[in-house]
Structures are given as structure tokens and as C-alpha cells.
Amino acid sequence: MARIKLTIEYDGTDFVGWQVQPNGVSIQQRVELALEQLLGEKVRVYSSGRTDAGVHALGMVCHFDSDRGLPLSAWREGVNRFLPVTIAVRKAEIVDDDFHARFSAKRKRYRYSLMRTEVRSPLQRRTSWQIRQPLDMVSMRRAAQQFVGEHDFAAFRTSGCAAETTWRRIFSVDLIEEGEMLYIDVCGSGFLKNMVRMMIGTLVEIGRGKRPVIDVEKLLCGSMEIGPALTAPAQGLCLMEVEY
Amino acid sequence: MARIKLTIEYDGTDFVGWQVQPNGVSIQQRVELALEQLLGEKVRVYSSGRTDAGVHALGMVCHFDSDRGLPLSAWREGVNRFLPVTIAVRKAEIVDDDFHARFSAKRKRYRYSLMRTEVRSPLQRRTSWQIRQPLDMVSMRRAAQQFVGEHDFAAFRTSGCAAETTWRRIFSVDLIEEGEMLYIDVCGSGFLKNMVRMMIGTLVEIGRGKRPVIDVEKLLCGSMEIGPALTAPAQGLCLMEVEY
Numbered sequence: 243m244a245r246i247k248l249t250i251e252y253d254g255t256d257f258v259g260w261q262v263q264p265n266g267v268s269i270q271q272r273v274e275l276a277l278e279q280l281l282g283e284k285v286r287v288y289s290s291g292r293t294d295a296g297v298h299a300l301g302m303v304c305h306f307d308s309d310r311g312l313p314l315s316a317w318r319e320g321v322n323r324f325l326p327v328t329i330a331v332r333k334a335e336i337v338d339d340d341f342h343a344r345f346s347a348k349r350k351r352y353r354y355s356l357m358r359t360e361v362r363s364p365l366q367r368r369t370s371w372q373i374r375q376p377l378d379m380v381s382m383r384r385a386a387q388q389f390v391g392e393h394d395f396a397a398f399r400t401s402g403c404a405a406e407t408t409w410r411r412i413f414s415v416d417l418i419e420e421g422e423m424l425y426i427d428v429c430g431s432g433f434l435k436n437m438v439r440m441m442i443g444t445l446v447e448i449g450r451g452k453r454p455v456i457d458v459e460k461l462l463c464g465s466m467e468i469g470p471a472l473t474a475p476a477q478g479l480c481l482m483e484v485e486y
Numbered sequence: 487m488a489r490i491k492l493t494i495e496y497d498g499t500d501f502v503g504w505q506v507q508p509n510g511v512s513i514q515q516r517v518e519l520a521l522e523q524l525l526g527e528k529v530r531v532y533s534s535g536r537t538d539a540g541v542h543a544l545g546m547v548c549h550f551d552s553d554r555g556l557p558l559s560a561w562r563e564g565v566n567r568f569l570p571v572t573i574a575v576r577k578a579e580i581v582d583d584d585f586h587a588r589f590s591a592k593r594k595r596y597r598y599s600l601m602r603t604e605v606r607s608p609l610q611r612r613t614s615w616q617i618r619q620p621l622d623m624v625s626m627r628r629a630a631q632q633f634v635g636e637h638d639f640a641a642f643r644t645s646g647c648a649a650e651t652t653w654r655r656i657f658s659v660d661l662i663e664e665g666e667m668l669y670i671d672v673c674g675s676g677f678l679k680n681m682v683r684m685m686i687g688t689l690v691e692i693g694r695g696k697r698p699v700i701d702v703e704k705l706l707c708g709s710m711e712i713g714p715a716l717t718a719p720a721q722g723l724c725l726m727e728v729e730y
Binding site (some may be wrong): 251252253298300318322327328329330331332333361362363364365367369480 | 495496497542544562566571572573574575576577605606607608609611613724
């Protein structure tokens with residue numbers, strides 16, 4: 243019996259998210275189906291976490307056990323043969339038996355892509371959020387740093403979040419400008435449901451001048467006197483990497 | 487009567503190309519339909535050229551005449567309201583009456599995107615050509631320079647090409663490496679049908695070691711002793727800019 247770790251890339255546009263859902267096709271479902279078609283038996287995969295409907299991934303990680311002694315390239319190419327063009331195993335590795343895609347994860351890195359332009363962009367529409375107003379980058383950078391450290395992110399999750407604790411550690415929030423594009427890279431120990439999107443939504447509201455920088459601190463302290471965080475749309479978000 | 491110049495971006499994936507075709511929906515058709523819906527009358531647009539089925543554009547240019555004195559933002563936003571998400575007017579300008587999208591064009595710049603990876607990439611699949619083999623960049627760069635200058639590109643066009651002369655001037659061919667991605671930027675006075683894709687196909691064959699560098703010169707001299715140029719797939723190509 244060997245434990246296999248898969249690193250998976252997907253275009254999340256047409257999926258209901260990673261996790262199996264009653265209302266549509268999920269990425270997990272397609273990966274498990276591909277493994278079943280390859281191996282002739284049902285396989286349950288365990289992922290580093292979930293991604294919402296429409297969110298993309300360059301480096302989602304999942305694991306499963308198998309007693310088939312396939313070479314690693316066969317795991318990668320074999321599974322890919324049964325996956326749609328929108329999902330691909332980018333890497334297959336054999337890992338220790340105590341490796342767990344979720345519990346062994348040390349850090350996750352997400353990238354959110356914003357396109358600062360008055361006019362919509364057909365080529366970026368599936369992978370970015372269009373912002374028509376000018377953004378105050380100085381305020382956004384100051385606000386972004388307020389997220390760094392260990393905080394109670396209770397104000398940055400949706401009602402469906404079932405996490406036991408709402409404390410999370412953020413290692414860095416970097417804003418990278420490339421022409422019209424603004425990338426916000428968020429690296430943390432773990433994330434609550436919708437947490438990255440609500441962090442981004444809050445930063446954009448601050449950039450638009452609709453909120454003061456201090457609102458990040460207020461939201462992290464559970465202040466009730468200010469409005470809830472805006473949730474940035476799913477298509478701008480991409481899970482870049484899970485570190486173990 | 488004013489002459490309006492539109493700069494148009496599109497995701498060419500689901501279109502039969504720029505020009506109206508019997509076998510599917512073209513970008514020109516959707517732009518003319520949007521203008522008709524906006525103005526209540528049929529409008530014929532003249533473009534800087536055509537793009538093949540599946541080819542993208544960041545900066546396709548076309549023009550038309552109208553006696554409606556709309557402000558430029560209304561031309562842009564008005565037309566966009568009637569266009570699908572895959573097409574957008576990025577810029578509208580009023581130009582002199584003697585401006586012609588095709589005949590006034592001085593240079594066109596195309597970018598071809600190659601992804602050098604053994605495994606297919608779901609997020610790049612619509613906008614790049616995946617190359618599994620290692621590429622010999624030194625040979626490719628040497629070969630690319632052979633295209634620069636004025637040459638007879640008869641060997642770099644498909645049979646459907648109706649151009650009067652096959653001589654074209656190439657100003658530059660630049661190879662830009664960014665991690666797994668390799669971008670090839672081709673700037674020229676004009677291009678024959680499939681010319682950029684056949685130039686790229688030839689460079690890739692040279693990079694793979696299937697052709698010597700000298701083959702570019704032989705093809706440009708009309709040599710019959712070597713095989714025809716390979717045509718790179720459409721989805722990697724994007725018309726970046728037309729200069730006037």
C-alpha cells in the first residue's frame with residue numbers, strides 16, 4: 243500500500259467547487275471518477291481544503307492510498323487521460339503514510355487577480371475581477387499589512403463556515419502591480435470559507451475610498467459598528483500552492 | 487459624417503475567425519450586429535485584416551462611418567452593451583476621413599504563447615500551445631533572426647491565401663522566456679494567411695531539432711527540397727497591436 247500525493251491544476255469556471263455538491267459537477271468528483279476509471283475501483287481522495295465554485299487552482303493537493311505499484315508518470319498520465327481539459331494532475335509523488343493533504347499542510351498561498359480598467363476584458367474575464375475606479379494603492383498596502391500575524395478572522399467568513407476556531411495566521415499579503423493588472427498574494431496557515439475573497443473585497447473597498455484603512459483592524463477585533471466585508475468574486479482567485 | 491476607429495479585444499476560442507463565414511459565428515458579424523442594434527441600421531466595418539478561427543486579439547482595429555454625433559465613451563460602452571462577454575471594444579476614436587483600418591496600417595504585432603511542459607495546463611489551454619519536448623533556444627533565436635528583413639514568404643501561407651504579392655517585411659522576432667512560458671513576438675508590415683503560425687511552427691521544429699536553422703533561409707528562398715512549414719495551432723496566437 244502506498245500513499246500518493248497529487249498536485250492538481252484546474253480552471254474552476256464551470257465547476258461547483260472542489261467538494262462534491264448536489265447541484266453540479268465538482269472537481270473532486272471528476273478526480274475520483276478518473277481514478278475509478280483508471281483503477282477499476284472506487285477511490286476516495288483527501289484534499290488540502292476546498293475551493294468555492296468558480297475558483298481556480300494551480301496547485302491544489304490531494305492524497306489517496308493504493309496498492310497498485312504504478313510508476314509516478316503512469317499515475318500522472320493515467321489519471322489525466324480520464325480528466326476533462328479543465329482539470330489536470332501536474333505532479334504525482336509517493337509520500338509517507340503519515341502524510342495528510344489537509345492536516346500536514348503548513349502554508350497555503352492564494353493569488354487574487356484584479357484588472358484595473360474601465361472597459362471589460364474578454365481575455366481576462368475568466369480569471370480576474372475588473373475594477374473600474376482608480377485604487378488608492380498606498381492605503382491598500384497599509385491595510386494589507388494589518389492582516390499579517392495571528393488574528394480572529396470571524397468577520398471574514400460566510401455563514402456556511404463550520405471551522406472550530408476562527409483564529410488564523412497570515413504570513414504575508416503582497417500587492418504586485420503589472421500594468422493594468424494588480425495581483426494580491428496572500429500566504430497563510432489556513433483559511434476560513436470565503437476568507438481570502440472577503441480580505442480582497444475589504445482591500446478593494448479601502449482602495450476605492452469607501453472604507454478607511456482602520457476598518458481592517460476593526461473587523462479583526464470583531465467590531466459591530468462597521469458594515470461586513472465585501473466578498474470579491476470567485477473568478478479572480480487561484481490557489482497557487484500548498485506547502486508541507 | 488465621422489469616421490470611427492474601434493480597437494477590439496476578443497477571446498477567439500468559440501469563433502470561426504474575424505471574417506464572416508458560412509460555417510459559424512465570426513467576430514466581424516457580432517460587431518456589425520452590435521452596431522446595428524445600437525444604431526438601428528446596418529453598418530459595414532472594415533478591419534486591419536483577418537484572424538483565423540481560434541486566434542485571439544488584444545488590439546484588432548476596424549473602422550466605419552456614421553453621422554450619429556455620439557460621444558466616444560458612448561461608442562465604446564454602447565457597442566459593448568450588445569457584444570457577448572468574449573468580445574469588447576477597448577477604445578473608440580474619431581479619425582480623419584482618409585484613415586483606413588487596413589490600408590493605413592504601418593505595422594502589426596502578434597504574440598505567440600508556448601507553454602514548455604510535459605503536462606497539459608487547464609488554465610493555459612485556451613491561450614497557448616503546449617510543447618512537451620525541450621527546446622533548443624540558441625537555435626531558435628538564430629533562426630528567428632533569419633526572418634527579419636524583406637523576404638518572399640510564399641512558403642509561409644496556406645492555399646487559401648489570395649494576396650497579390652507574397653513579399654513582406656518583418657521588423658523583429660523576439661523570444662521572451664518567463665518560466666515555463668515562451669512568448670514569441672513577431673512585428674511586421676503585414677502577414678499572409680497563416681504566416682505567423684507557420685513561422686512559429688518552423689521555429690518550434692528547429693527548437694525540437696527536427697530541422698536545421700538553415701531551413702528558414704531555404705524556405706524563404708522557395709527551396710523545394712525541404713518539407714513545408716508546420717502550422718502552429720491557432721489558440722496560441724494573439725494580435726496584440728496594429729500601428730498607424
